[in-house]
Amino acid sequence: MAESPQSEIPAEYKNGAVEFLGCKIDLSLRPLIPRPETEFWTRHAIADLARRGRSAGRVLDLFAGSGCVGIATAKNLPAAAVDFGDIDAAAVEQIKINLKINRLSGERARVFQTDIFENIPPGESYDAILANPPYVAAERIREVQRSVLDWEPRRALFGGADGLGIIEKFLRRADDFLRPGGIIYMEFDTFQKISIIKMLKGLSYGSFEFHKDQFQKWRFIRIKK
Numbered sequence: 001m002a003e004s005p006q007s008e009i010p011a012e013y014k015n016g017a018v019e020f021l022g023c024k025i026d027l028s029l030r031p032l033i034p035r036p037e038t039e040f041w042t043r044h045a046i047a048d049l050a051r052r053g054r055s056a057g058r059v060l061d062l063f064a065g066s067g068c069v070g071i072a073t074a075k076n077l078p079a080a081a082v083d084f085g086d087i088d089a090a091a092v093e094q095i096k097i098n099l100k101i102n103r104l105s106g107e108r109a110r111v112f113q114t115d116i117f118e119n120i121p122p123g124e125s126y127d128a129i130l131a132n133p134p135y136v137a138a139e140r141i142r143e144v145q146r147s148v149l150d151w152e153p154r155r156a157l158f159g160g161a162d163g164l165g166i167i168e169k170f171l172r173r174a175d176d177f178l179r180p181g182g183i184i185y186m187e188f189d190t191f192q193k194i195s196i197i198k199m200l201k202g203l204s205y206g207s208f209e210f211h212k213d214q215f216q217k218w219r220f221i222r223i224k225k
C-alpha cells in the first residue's frame with residue numbers, strides 16, 4: 001500500500017469481506033481482492049476436475065492470497081484435500097482465518113508459507129495445481145488503476161519487468177509436484193499468451209490449452225502433465 005493513498009479505500013476492504021463462488025472470504029488483512037475473472041476460471045476448474053473423476057484428489061492453491069481459489073475448491077469438492085501456499089506472512093494468516101470461517105480444517109486444508117514450491121514438502125504430489133501468480137508487468141504500471149496501486153499488496157501484483165518472472169519459475173518446477181495426468185490451471189495477463197507458449201515449448205508437459213474469461217480475453221491456461 002502506498003504511504004498516502006490518493007484514492008478511496010476499495011469497497012471490498014471497507015466491507016471487510018467478499019463472496020467468492022458462494023464462500024465468504026474475509027479481507028481484514030488486506031490480501032489481493034478476489035477478481036471476477038478468477039472466480040470464472042475457478043468455477044471452470046472445479047467443474048473440470050469433477051468431470052474428470054478427480055473430485056476426491058489432492059489440490060494445491062499456490063499464490064493463494066486470501067485463499068479464495070482453494071477454499072471454493074474445497075467447498076465445492078467435499079472429498080478433495082487442498083493445500084495452500086503463499087510467500088506472504090499476512091496472506092498465510094488470512095488463509096487461516098478464511099479456513100475457519102468456511103469450516104475447513106485438518107488434513108483437508110494445510111497452509112504453507114513458501115516461495116513458490118520451496119516449502120512444499122518434498123515428495124508431495126497433486127492431482128491439480130491452481131495458480132494465480134503475480135503477473136502484472138512492471139513496465140505496464142501506468143495501466144494499473146490508482147486504487148489498486150494505492151491499496152492492494154504490490155507483491156500480489158507484479159511479476160518483474162515483463163510480468164513473466166514468477167510464471168516461468170512456477171512452470172519450471174510444477175511438473176515435479178504433479179501426479180500422472182495431473183493438471184495446472186493458471187491465470188495470466190491476456191497479452192502474455194505467446195510468451196507462455198514459447199516457455200512451454202521448452203518444458204515437458206503433455207498438452208495445454210488456453211481459455212478466455214467472461215470478457216472474451218485470454219485469461220487462463222489448462223496444462224496437462
Ligand SMILES: C[S@@+](CC[C@H](N)C(=O)[O-])C[C@H]1O[C@@H](n2cnc3c(N)ncnc32)[C@H](O)[C@@H]1O
Pocket residue numbers: 031032033034035038062063064065066067068069085086087088091114115116132133134135155156157166
Ligand atoms: C495475484 S495474487 C492471487 C491471490 C489469490 N489467489 C486470488 O486469486 O485472489 C498473488 C499472490 O501470490 C503471492 N506471491 C507473490 N510472490 C510469491 C512467491 N514467490 N511465492 C509464493 N507466493 C507468492 C502474493 O503474496 C499474493 O498473495
